[in-house]
Amino acid sequence: MGSGEDTPTRPVRIMPLGDSITEGWGSATWAGYREELFNELHRLGHDIDFVGPRNDVFQPEGDPDHAGASGITIQGLTAVVPAWVSAAAPDWVLLHIGTNNMYDDNATLAPGYLRDLLDAIQQACPAAHILLASIIPSRFAPFQKHIDEYNQHVRKIAEERADRGVHFVDMAPALTASESGQDDDLSDNVHPNLQGYAKMSKVWRDALHPLLPAPEGGPILTRNPHFQTTRLSAAHQADRGWDRGYFPGWDNEGVNAYAAELAGSGNGSNAVGMFTAPPMYKGISTRLATTPQVPVRVTFRTKSNSLGPAYACDPNAGSDHTFTIEADGHPPATMTADGSWRTLTYDFTPTATFTTLRFSPNSQPGCGPLITDVLAREVST
Known part of the structure; x- marks a missing residue:
């Protein structure tokens, strides 16, 4: 036992940013890849805090905060990220976006929209690093053609901005998709199943781990060390309950x-x-x-x-x-x-x-x- 003047822990602030795949659509607790990624980083000793304007009211453990919005396009995200990113002040942004731009021939405009989005994030929080992921595959062949072309641009755009804190993460090869849906990693045409989300969490983990500050100790065993919660509001000083x-x-x-x-x-x-x-x-x-x-x-x-x-x-x-x-x-x-x-x-x-x-x-x-x-x-x- 010991004591001393308080020196607050400052967790690394990570913003999972994107569409319904980031939100966790199709997973039992709507945590998608986020809960397992949180646990994996704790096992590696990293003290982290997921940040964002949304939270997952069904998530049983860990940290429910995120910035995933179902159905949002790249340009839709560009409109809201200045407020989201400024308020959350992330150290790292995990960006998987573009799936909702792949449904028609306007998919060719997606790379330009992506550049605008990255500009908006970096203007709102210049110190933030961005992990920019290629997007996961689809079961629908016309979508997949657009996805393959778009992912080539994603890599190129990340490489162009490497000196500005953008890191490319090749997420697409980690998951498989088949038109029949047999033995693949999707729950429908575009969203991962539990196995697919687990694969996504490992790709994010492997990308983040060498880039984060060295852990200050061994594996963290507390699932929710900073009492992140879906039930608190700064408007209420005390909110008592047995739940x-x-x-x-x-x-x-x-x-x-x-x-x-x-x-x-x-x-x-x-x-x-x-x-x-x-x-x-x-x-x-x-x-x-x-x-x-x-x-x-x-x-x-x-x-x-x-x-x-x-x-x-x-x-x-x-x-x-x-x-x-x-x-x-x-x-x-x-x-x-x-x-x-x-x-x-x-x-x-x-x-x-x-x-x-x-x-x-x-x-x-x-x-x-x-x-x-x-x-x-x-x-x-």
Whole structure:
């Protein structure tokens, strides 16, 4: 265990940008390639934050944010990306776009539209790097002819802009399509099936991994370390509920969720506030896929909080709050949150392939602490 002045984690901000294939059309949870890519990058040790104006309300784990819009064309995306990209401030943009331009002879205009789109992205966020992908194949032969021609231009355009932070990703060969639909990677004429989305995630992973900053530790085990959620709004300071969906990847046992600005420093995190007054508020927990005997270090940020009597809190309870952190099979550790954001650590060595990590409020007056940015990492040798 340890403490120190808060130094907020700043995840790498990644914007999945495109049409319904980016949105995840045809996948069970509408996460498409995004959820598996998120998990793959965590396994490689990268702390990432998906960003964008849309979120996937069905996604059970990970980070639901994205910038995929069903049915959108290249020129349609060009009209909205200045606002989308400026607001999200991505470090990296994963761009797969053009499928909806392939349906007629106007497909020949698509390369020009693509240049305009890249100009719009780079004007809105000059520091962002763009991974520009060739688009996946279609089962319909007339579409495929246009796709093959367009993808040649995609490669050329990326190479022309290599010195401006554009990187070509050859996505098309990774997936197969057949007119009969037998044993291919599509769920219909244009959208991937689960197997196809898994292949897309691996191509994005292999392209991103060598370009991202070197990981600051081993594999990240927390599925949702920064409490990304589909249920939070900055307009509501507290939004209490028992539904696990408030914090994908976490079991929510009657706690409060707080808007991102309370987590501080604009790093995209939300914070969870743990009530201590009523006994039914038991905190939060998450299940980690652990390797027996491989040590794990948990780093997290915490700050005391008191919302007052309207939330069953005692406003005179003081600025310090104690809470408990515990991993299965290990003694609980009691920690203290004070009036400032602090980064604390908790170390344990798992004995099983799955370990539950819990944060629990203690039975003291007032509201419990705020918790955010919970990164459980394997300690690599």
